[in-house]
Each structure stands twice: as C-alpha cells, then as structure tokens.
Amino acid sequence: MSLPARTRFSLFAQREVGRLWSVVWVPASVFVLSVIMRYRIRDVRDLRRRFRTLVKETDKPIVICPNHLTMVDSALVAWALGGPWWLVFHYRWVPWNLPEYHNFASVWVSRVAAWATKCIPIVRGGERDQVSKVLKRIQHVVSRGDTAIIFAEGGRSRTGRIQMETIAHGMGRIINSIPDCHALCVYLRGDRQDRWSTIPKRGDSFYVDFEVFRPESENSGMRRSRDFAVQIADRLVQLEEKYFARQATA
Amino acid sequence: MDQDEVRAKIVEIISTYAKDKEALASATDDTNILEDLKVNSARLVDVILDFEDAFDIEVEDEDADKVNTIGDALSLIAAKI
Numbered sequence: 001m002s003l004p005a006r007t008r009f010s011l012f013a014q015r016e017v018g019r020l021w022s023v024v025w026v027p028a029s030v031f032v033l034s035v036i037m038r039y040r041i042r043d044v045r046d047l048r049r050r051f052r053t054l055v056k057e058t059d060k061p062i063v064i065c066p067n068h069l070t071m072v073d074s075a076l077v078a079w080a081l082g083g084p085w086w087l088v089f090h091y092r093w094v095p096w097n098l099p100e101y102h103n104f105a106s107v108w109v110s111r112v113a114a115w116a117t118k119c120i121p122i123v124r125g126g127e128r129d130q131v132s133k134v135l136k137r138i139q140h141v142v143s144r145g146d147t148a149i150i151f152a153e154g155g156r157s158r159t160g161r162i163q164m165e166t167i168a169h170g171m172g173r174i175i176n177s178i179p180d181c182h183a184l185c186v187y188l189r190g191d192r193q194d195r196w197s198t199i200p201k202r203g204d205s206f207y208v209d210f211e212v213f214r215p216e217s218e219n220s221g222m223r224r225s226r227d228f229a230v231q232i233a234d235r236l237v238q239l240e241e242k243y244f245a246r247q248a249t250a
Numbered sequence: 251m252d253q254d255e256v257r258a259k260i261v262e263i264i265s266t267y268a269k270d271k272e273a274l275a276s277a278t279d280d281t282n283i284l285e286d287l288k289v290n291s292a293r294l295v296d297v298i299l300d301f302e303d304a305f306d307i308e309v310e311d312e313d314a315d316k317v318n319t320i321g322d323a324l325s326l327i328a329a330k331i
Contacts, residue, residue, distance in 0.1 A: 125284060125291035132315040154292055169295040173311045221308045226295060 003140050011141060018116050019091045025117055026094065029075055030084040038203040039190075041080045047208055051081040054184075054212060055093065061142050061178050062212065064095050065171055065232045066186040067162055067240065068151035069196050071103070076200075077149065077186050080208045096141050096148040098122045098134065100155075118146075124155065135170050143178045150174060152185075152233050160195035162237045164230075169222075172229030175215060183232045186210040187239035207246075209239050251331065253324065256305070260323050263300045267293045279321030298323075305331050 003011075018025075033039045041047065066077050074097045078087060087094050101121035104110040114121060122134045138148045154168040175181045190204035200206075213235065217227035251259075261277060268274045269288035273281065283289050289297065298314050301307065301323065307330040317323050 128294075128315045128318055132312070166290075166292045169292065177311075221302075221310045222295065222298060222314055223302065223308075225311055226299060 018118050022088045026088050027084045040205040061181040062147050062184050064149045064184045065152045068153050068156045074149045092146045139177050156196040167229050167233045172225040175228050176225040182214045184212045185235040281320050
C-alpha cells in the first residue's frame with residue numbers, strides 16, 4: 001500500500017496548503033451554503049454533539065460513506081457534522097473528496113481550487129490502474145489520520161433512493177485495506193429533494209443521521225471488500241427507511 | 251480446462267453484464283471489457299467474483315486492477331488455476 005515518496009510529499013503539500021487557507025475557504029463554503037443558498041440542517045446541535053462525542057471516543061480510522069443525491073453533498077455532510085470553525089481547528093475531519101474529474105477539469109481555476117480543498121479527482125469508470133492509484137492515495141491519507149468521503153453509490157442516485165446495484169466497490173476496498181477502519185454511514189436528504197439533482201433547492205432543510213460501524217466478513221480478497229461495501233449500503237438503506245418512516249408519521 | 255475453454259467461459263460470464271452484445275460476439279483477447287463491451291464499471295467487480303466462482307480461484311483487489319481486456323482476464327485466471 002505504500003506510495004512513492006513523491007506522491008506522499010505531494011499529498012502532504014496539498015493538505016498543508018489547504019489547511020493554511022482553510023480559515024478562508026471553509027467559512028466561505030459554509031457562507032455560500034447557509035447564507036446564499038439558505039440551507040438549514042435540522043437538529044444541527046444534537047447532530048454535532050453526537051459527532052463530536054464519536055470523534056472524542058474513537059481513535060480508529062474513519063471513512064465517511066454517505067448516500068448521494070446532489071453535487072454538494074460532501075460539503076453539506078462536512079458542514080452538518082462539523083460546523084465551519086470546528087472544521088478549521090480539526091482539519092483532519094475536513095474530508096478528502098473524490099470528485100469526478102470531468103466535472104471540473106476544463107477550467108484551471110476549478111482544478112486549483114479542488115487541489116487546495118482536499119480533492120483528489122477520479123475518472124469514474126476510467127482505467128483501472130488510474131482508479132487504483134487514486135484509491136491508494138485515499139488509503140494513505142485515511143491511514144494517516146484524516147477522513148475521506150466515498151459515496152456509497154459511486155454516483156448520484158438516479159432513483160432518489162439508495163441504489164444497491166451501483167454500490168461503490170472502492171469504498172469497501174479502502175475500508176478493507178486499512179486496519180480497523182470504520183465506516184461512518186451518513187444519510188442526508190433535503191425536505192424538497194425528491195430525486196437526484198445538481199444542487200438542492202434554495203432554502204431547503206436537511207435531515208441528517210449517521211451510524212458508525214466496522215464491517216465484518218469471513219471472506220478474503222475482493223469478496224471481503226465487496227461484503228464490506230454491501231454492509232455499508234445496507235446500513236444506509238436502514239437509515240433511509242428510518243427517514244421515510246419518520247416522514248410518514250410526521 | 252484448456253485456454254479455449256477458459257476463454258469461452260470468460261465470454262459467457264461477461265455476456266451477463268455486457269451491454270454491447272454485438273461486440274461480444276466478435277470479441278478477441280484485446281477487447282476492452284468496459285469500453286468495448288460496455289460493461290458498467292461498478293459491475294466489473296461482479297464479473298470478477300463470477301470468475302472466482304467459476305474457476306474456484308481467489309482474486310485480490312490489486313489483481314483485479316490489471317483486468318482491462320479479455321486477454322487480461324485470461325492471464326489472471328491462467329495464473330491462478
């Protein structure tokens with residue numbers, strides 16, 4: 001799993017540059033979400049209290065595995081769990097993100113911005129060795145104490161519900177490759193989010209719930225990674241069912 | 251099991267996931283499983299797990315990274331059976 005020294009240094013530099021100017025970009029991102037887009041997180045104090053308790057009580061590597069409905073889900077999840085200044089001062093909990101390369105690569109400004117905000121671009125469905133290199137980078141940063149967001153479904157759900165048939169094997173693979181790595185399953189959904197979209201509707205209010213667990217499997221090799229990915233997706237389905245059950249009784 | 255039988259079994263397994271059945275009918279060892287046969291990248295894992303079952307082998311994630319073409323799959327399986 002060890003990376004070439006040059007790649008490790010490159011990741012270190014990327015992290016530190018991002019950390020240094022996180023006092024600008026983290027609050028600015030939250031300003032866009034909370035003031036310009038007027039998004040709200042429901043029960044945010046309780047949510048952050050639960051998350052901070054989890055952070056205090058665990059020293060295990062954690063990969064955040066949310067459902068995926070919009071292109072700003074990773075920012076929403078980080079904001080919901082951490083809050084801007086908490087994230088600035090606990091920078092390891094600003095998750096590394098794997099945005100689709102083609103979504104932003106055409107403009108150099110967005111490439112630079114992505115680099116400086118803990119993003120490692122990936123070409124989904126691209127050459128296997130390139131995808132593997134990206135996953136190894138994520139394994140490296142998570143095993144060093146940072147966290148990363150890997151969307152359980154690989155891409156935004158086309159049905160608006162968790163899609164078991166498109167679950168991201170790479171998610172299970174990363175967790176399998178890091179000793180005692182836990183999955184933080186996060187279910188995020190805007191009240192007005194009926195299906196997938198580019199961004200949530202302005203003024204939307206978000207339900208967020210999470211569960212952390214260590215996937216288990218008696219298998220080895222790829223089958224073990226697959227078992228992990230399926231268990232994580234199953235947890236997300238349970239969280240989704242809980243959400244819809246609450247909606248039905250509300 | 252000789253190489254032709256292995257290749258035939260590989261093609262049979264892939265046929266379940268390939269969207270381009272015409273390309274599959276004329277597939278060679280150089281045929282790319284994702285690009286030419288239009289297998290969804292998320293399903294490539296299922297393809298390789300089916301190889302494990304069919305040939306009674308175990309494949310590591312790193313081994314699977316090398317599988318781009320039918321020839322790659324053939325080499326992987328030949329090395330393990």
